[in-house]
Amino acid sequence: MHVTGKGYGRVCLAGLVCAKPGRRTRLMHRTLIRRGRPGEVKGFGPRQLSALLDAAHAQLGGPIVLVWDNDRRHLSAAMRAVIEARSWLTVFQLPAYAPELNPGEMGWSQCGLRRTVRS
Template identity: 60%
Template sequence: MAGAKRVAARQDAWICFADECGQTLRAHKATTWAPKGVTPIVKVTAKGTVRVSVAGLCCYRPGHRSRLIYRTLLYRGRKGEPKGFREPDLIRLLDAAHQQLQAPIVLVWDRLSLHRTPAIQAAIAARPWLRVYLLPAYAPELNPAEKVWSTMKGSLANLAVRTANDLAAAVKNRLNRMQYRAGLIDAFFTGTGLSPPAPARP
């Protein structure tokens, strides 16, 4: 991580932490209010293989508002549909982030096999504005994006959505709200215990 921060400062780049997660129709359980002696019951549709996959970047740069950039992929269980993100999807997300941020990117993500395929390595090598660093093995606590997913799933607790479109809309709604709360994105970074990115050298 120290090397990533030094490179980011030298290039006046954004440090972007990336990760992926998924959400199904099975509702996340949480405590709720109910009349005394009455057990609350929430009816949900948890059948089928509907899944919303999300790939996101928590982006930080001294002197700039922190950003959350994400893409979703809806899997309805139909034949031939991709069940999750593939190399072209991740590459398009990184290109979109670069276009939006208008600066070099130092990417930090975990050691998922998808992140180390030949196609991903070739894409990284072809993009001079992109440098990549891997997190230590089994260290999700060091990735602010993990806290985005935790917050998103917590806000979906006890939500009884019944269709794929409703699920996708609910996921996007929660993530869109977070995009406007730069202080919350900062807090996700603070929660990792990592020292903040250093400002660019004059």
């Protein structure tokens, strides 16, 4: 997937790779364009991530098992509340640094993108 943010400021992308035995694998994603305007959403927060999860659940029609890295947005109290409110959602947290367990890390390096992690 080619995404360009040239002239727009910053393009944020959140995606899910959805795999179900015996079915085609799907990629579900949402983009968020940030132009740096006052009061503008700066990135994906619990509300945007929960909307993506709800859309995936509605489209797939079954429980979801989610494997997440340790991005600060995934670990927030608000996101934990979102997870707790959805009985159809099971979340596994990857260890702090485990690129061998997270194929997405290899994808970032292959496409020339660098993911930055802020403390």
